[in-house]
Amino acid sequence: MASDEFDIIRRYFNSDTLAFPATEVALGIGDDCALLRPGAGMTLAMSMDLLQEGVHFLADADPFLLGKRSLLVNLSDLAAMGARPLCFTLGLCLPRVDAVWLEAFSRGLAEVAQANNCPLVGGDTSASHPDSGSLTLCIQVHGELPAGEALRRDGAQPGDHIYVTGTLGDAAAGLGILQGRLGATLADAQRAALLDAFYVPESRIEAGMCLRSFANACIDLSDGLASDLMHVLRASGVGAEIDLQALPLSAALQGCVPQALQEQMAVSGGDDYELCFTLPPEREAAMQAALASLGVPVRHIGVVRAQQGLLWRKEGTLSTRQWQGYRHFSAAHMPDEGEH
Amino acid sequence: MASDEFDIIRRYFNSDTLAFPATEVALGIGDDCALLRPGAGMTLAMSMDLLQEGVHFLADADPFLLGKRSLLVNLSDLAAMGARPLCFTLGLCLPRVDAVWLEAFSRGLAEVAQANNCPLVGGDTSASHPDSGSLTLCIQVHGELPAGEALRRDGAQPGDHIYVTGTLGDAAAGLGILQGRLGATLADAQRAALLDAFYVPESRIEAGMCLRSFANACIDLSDGLASDLMHVLRASGVGAEIDLQALPLSAALQGCVPQALQEQMAVSGGDDYELCFTLPPEREAAMQAALASLGVPVRHIGVVRAQQGLLWRKEGTLSTRQWQGYRHFSAAHMPDEGEH
Numbered sequence: 001m002a003s004d005e006f007d008i009i010r011r012y013f014n015s016d017t018l019a020f021p022a023t024e025v026a027l028g029i030g031d032d033c034a035l036l037r038p039g040a041g042m043t044l045a046m047s048m049d050l051l052q053e054g055v056h057f058l059a060d061a062d063p064f065l066l067g068k069r070s071l072l073v074n075l076s077d078l079a080a081m082g083a084r085p086l087c088f089t090l091g092l093c094l095p096r097v098d099a100v101w102l103e104a105f106s107r108g109l110a111e112v113a114q115a116n117n118c119p120l121v122g123g124d125t126s127a128s129h130p131d132s133g134s135l136t137l138c139i140q141v142h143g144e145l146p147a148g149e150a151l152r153r154d155g156a157q158p159g160d161h162i163y164v165t166g167t168l169g170d171a172a173a174g175l176g177i178l179q180g181r182l183g184a185t186l187a188d189a190q191r192a193a194l195l196d197a198f199y200v201p202e203s204r205i206e207a208g209m210c211l212r213s214f215a216n217a218c219i220d221l222s223d224g225l226a227s228d229l230m231h232v233l234r235a236s237g238v239g240a241e242i243d244l245q246a247l248p249l250s251a252a253l254q255g256c257v258p259q260a261l262q263e264q265m266a267v268s269g270g271d272d273y274e275l276c277f278t279l280p281p282e283r284e285a286a287m288q289a290a291l292a293s294l295g296v297p298v299r300h301i302g303v304v305r306a307q308q309g310l311l312w313r314k315e316g317t318l319s320t321r322q323w324q325g326y327r328h329f330s331a332a333h334m335p336d337e338g339e340h
Numbered sequence: 341m342a343s344d345e346f347d348i349i350r351r352y353f354n355s356d357t358l359a360f361p362a363t364e365v366a367l368g369i370g371d372d373c374a375l376l377r378p379g380a381g382m383t384l385a386m387s388m389d390l391l392q393e394g395v396h397f398l399a400d401a402d403p404f405l406l407g408k409r410s411l412l413v414n415l416s417d418l419a420a421m422g423a424r425p426l427c428f429t430l431g432l433c434l435p436r437v438d439a440v441w442l443e444a445f446s447r448g449l450a451e452v453a454q455a456n457n458c459p460l461v462g463g464d465t466s467a468s469h470p471d472s473g474s475l476t477l478c479i480q481v482h483g484e485l486p487a488g489e490a491l492r493r494d495g496a497q498p499g500d501h502i503y504v505t506g507t508l509g510d511a512a513a514g515l516g517i518l519q520g521r522l523g524a525t526l527a528d529a530q531r532a533a534l535l536d537a538f539y540v541p542e543s544r545i546e547a548g549m550c551l552r553s554f555a556n557a558c559i560d561l562s563d564g565l566a567s568d569l570m571h572v573l574r575a576s577g578v579g580a581e582i583d584l585q586a587l588p589l590s591a592a593l594q595g596c597v598p599q600a601l602q603e604q605m606a607v608s609g610g611d612d613y614e615l616c617f618t619l620p621p622e623r624e625a626a627m628q629a630a631l632a633s634l635g636v637p638v639r640h641i642g643v644v645r646a647q648q649g650l651l652w653r654k655e656g657t658l659s660t661r662q663w664q665g666y667r668h669f670s671a672a673h674m675p676d677e678g679e680h
Contacts, residue, residue: 091390
């Protein structure tokens with residue numbers, strides 16, 4: 001009777017590769033609840049994403065890459081808080097039961113779960129008919145960090161320097177390539193790098209944990225620098241000045257689009273899942289040494305000001321430029337999202 | 341730009357009535373993660389449900405009752421584990437932004453959240469166009485319980501007595517009424533009682549916490565006694581004998597459908613969200629006194645046997661009867677679900 005769903009769970013999800021044991025997981029898949037034991041004195045951090053076919057991803061998205069990306073973008077929220085991943089839960093509504101899709105999707109999840117020691121511990125799976133409901137997935141990640149050490153959005157101080165990890169705008173370019181709007185003349189290696197930036201954002205978990213010792217505030221860049229930095233500034237009651245010429249751009253992005261569009265993609269492209277954080281200048285050298293030892297590139301891009309508002313510096317001139325959101329899909333396909 | 345979603349969150353969800361403070365919640369809505377601090381020595385229990393319009397509930401479902409029911413059925417999983425609720429997260433995908441719907445839905449959630457001291461702490465909201473995606477909600481509840489005291493499914497012992505709280509089959513009858521298939525001749529009070537059983541299942545949180553001192557195994561009845569008890573028996577490697585004449589039936593159910601159908605609804609109707617649990621006979625008196633002091637009705641309905649399989653006793657005769665699933669909607673509208 002309920003064999004379909006229980007079969008799906010057993011075959012594709014309650015597997016050694018995905019639902020593997022972890023010290024803090026007292027009970028995984030198969031009971032009314034999963035049970036988790038964070039370490040003594042640790043705070044639990046959690047974040048949820050709900051993704052729907054036709055809304056948040058295209059129906060023909062590669063299921064292996066979709067599995068990887070779905071878990072990676074959730075882990076990015078743990079990184080932004082400075083948390084170490086413990087486990088995740090998965091809700092699935094499947095209008096069709098496609099063994100090839102399920103195998104590839106769960107393999108993508110498993111690859112990221114193993115790399116981050118973050119097993120699947122539970123969730124909810126239902127199969128419906130193709131004419132009812134949309135393919136939907138919901139992932140919640142859980143991590144831990146020492147009490148009081150979370151990298152919050154509300155701690156930025158006037159005088160703090162502002163930094164980002166990695167490079168910006170690559171994911172927006174990758175999505176443009178996916179949609180056939182960009183990259184016709186790119187070399188294969190550059191195409192691949194930009195597509196990877198969209199589908200397989202770098203895990204910044206280690207960087208986030210390391211930044212607990214240095215940063216006053218941190219956020220991950222999901223909607224784009226302009227939009228996400230404003231969350232930090234508003235929460236902290238401060239403003240900022242960003243040097244547009246300091247933004248880290250990859251060679252691939254620079255080879256892909258004109259300079260003005262590079263800038264726009266870096267500022268408002270979204271989906272980069274790099275960390276943006278602030279800290280006092282006197283901690284800069286130690287932070288840079290620590291991130292360098294992890295192999296994480298970091299760039300100083302601006303400064304926090306006491307006066308509210310976000311200023312953009314270019315060639316010596318400051319402006320309050322409002323960036324057009326560089327949204328990838330039409331409104332019907334890529335809504336703005338509000339993380340709670 | 342992203343004002344719609346952030347407006348929705350601020351207006352309907354990040355409110356005093358729904359996102360209220362709680363001791364264990366270190367940080368609620370508004371950062372990359374919510375932060376939770378379970379008590380020292382406590383284990384965290386969590387459970388997720390993903391619900392989609394047209395699949396798990398009808399498009400014209402009353403949003404206030406849908407809000408209440410969505411959180412109540414999740415809390416039932418905490419009850420089945422013996423956990424005390426701490427907080428919940430909510431994922432929403434909204435193909436239309438309907439202020440009346442959102443107000444009523446969030447009010448329903450808030451009523452149950454307050455009654456169970458279980459505030460909203462985070463999640464993910466997106467609005468899409470009506471022609472992309474289905475209205476979908478995902479709820480994850482989080483609770484705590486002393487390490488090692490969880491009511492698991494795998495602890496039933498041969499010789500244990502089997503009990504259920506409340507009455508069985510009422511929710512199935514309530515859904516039958518909703519769909520116009522049942523209850524044409526019922527008195528208003530009985531109709532209301534059965535509809536309530538479907539929409540507003542009793543919270544068995546206190547009963548579950550109390551049962552930590554007595555029960556060897558426990559599950560909540562979401563798919564029906566026959567189906568859910570089998571999960572306990574399989575996990576525990578045992579069998580059981582259930583006395584059909586001992587099943588607790590409400591006067592409303594008895595006034596609603598013929599006797600054979602009462603039995604079928606009680607055994608395989610589902611959606612009752614009562615607790616089914618086992619314990620050694622020597623603990624029965626103390627358990628009954630404890631549940632009576634909470635005002636929770638309980639009924640002894642059978643016994644655990646060493647031999648696997650599920651037997652049904654009626655008028656002195658034992659059978660291995662396979663119950664037809666009494667599924668409420670067509671297959672397209674009420675799929676079987678697999679909880680991980």
